[in-house]
Amino acid sequence: MRVFVAGGSGVLGQRLVSQLVARGHQVTATTTTEAKLGLLAELGAQGLVMDGLDAMSVGEVVATAQPDAIVHQMSAMSMTRAGKPDIKHLHRWLTRTSRLRTEGTDHLLAAAEATGVSHLVAQSHASWNGIRQGGWVKTEEDPLDPEKDTVAHAGAAAIRHVEEVIVKAGGAALRYGGLYGHGAMDDQVELIRQRQFPLVGGGTGYSSWVHVDDAASATVLAVEQKARGVFDIVDDEPAPAVEWLPYLAECVGAKRPKRVPTWLAQLLAGQVAMTMMTERRGFSNAKAKRELGWQLRYPSWRQGFTEELA
Numbered sequence: 570m571r572v573f574v575a576g577g578s579g580v581l582g583q584r585l586v587s588q589l590v591a592r593g594h595q596v597t598a599t600t601t602t603e604a605k606l607g608l609l610a611e612l613g614a615q616g617l618v619m620d621g622l623d624a625m626s627v628g629e630v631v632a633t634a635q636p637d638a639i640v641h642q643m644s645a646m647s648m649t650r651a652g653k654p655d656i657k658h659l660h661r662w663l664t665r666t667s668r669l670r671t672e673g674t675d676h677l678l679a680a681a682e683a684t685g686v687s688h689l690v691a692q693s694h695a696s697w698n699g700i701r702q703g704g705w706v707k708t709e710e711d712p713l714d715p716e717k718d719t720v721a722h723a724g725a726a727a728i729r730h731v732e733e734v735i736v737k738a739g740g741a742a743l744r745y746g747g748l749y750g751h752g753a754m755d756d757q758v759e760l761i762r763q764r765q766f767p768l769v770g771g772g773t774g775y776s777s778w779v780h781v782d783d784a785a786s787a788t789v790l791a792v793e794q795k796a797r798g799v800f801d802i803v804d805d806e807p808a809p810a811v812e813w814l815p816y817l818a819e820c821v822g823a824k825r826p827k828r829v830p831t832w833l834a835q836l837l838a839g840q841v842a843m844t845m846m847t848e849r850r851g852f853s854n855a856k857a858k859r860e861l862g863w864q865l866r867y868p869s870w871r872q873g874f875t876e877e878l879a
Contacts, residue, residue: 807851
């Protein structure tokens with residue numbers, strides 16, 4: 570199969586390209602800079618430079634590749650693209666990523682229609698954004714938190730846009746949990762080592778994690794099976810911050826995280842950070858395992874953090 574990976578030079582994109590090539594697919598992968606074309610070639614892909622926010626650029630590159638399937642992995646959350654993570658001003662920190670999830674998705678859909686590509690798979694998100702109602706673990710049937718009246722609202726709307734238009738087009742939206750593995754969470758690890766990533770209140774907010782290799786393998790299955798609908802791509806163990814954060818600190822050789830009261834966290838880091846650490850819900854991977862036949866290399870972040878980050 571000829572597979573087009575938009576955003577193939579990113580942390581997850583690189584893993585995906587490697588796995589697709591290993592399974593015999595012909596891969597065209599994009600990057601925003603010529604400097605990374607050599608890396609894509611080393612991974613076994615044909616590399617092309619593309620601006621995901623330029624409709625003409627997207628159309629021309631997709632037309633050149635003539636793919637059977639398109640995978641949307643474009644984002645701009647790396648330190649080099651977005652700077653240091655800024656939860657307090659999330660709307661500013663995620664501005665380009667939100668545009669790639671709205672305008673970029675629309676450009677890919679238009680290019681797919683113009684070239685006759687019938688199947689798309691796109692990156693969505695499921696880590697700490699489960700709706701703050703009911704139980705602590707959510708499924709694909711549960712809505713994501715709309716983040717009404719918060720700095721995360723624009724980002725949440727962008728994620729909702731990806732899911733709605735991709736599913737309407739007959740594709741699959743993959744809600745990846747918090748990514749970890751080589752290069753995936755260096756910024757968070759650095760904050761933890763500097764003791765700038767505290768536990769807030771009781772640390773009762775849940776997160777769901779997934780190793781980048783497991784996220785990539787689920788994506789390969791979604792491409793090969795021409796999956797449709799929304800899938801939560803997370804490990805088997807959604808967990809509250811009070812469990813995973815001290816464990817992660819220990820794995821990376823950091824001191825135990827400080828604990829701050831909720832009122833202080835809200836003052837210093839904002840409402841979103843406070844609720845993230847105290848009220849958020851995790852996600853279930855039952856549908857992905859059942860419908861895609863997905864098997865995880867790291868069923869739990871405990872194993873993954875120990876083997877990958879220690």
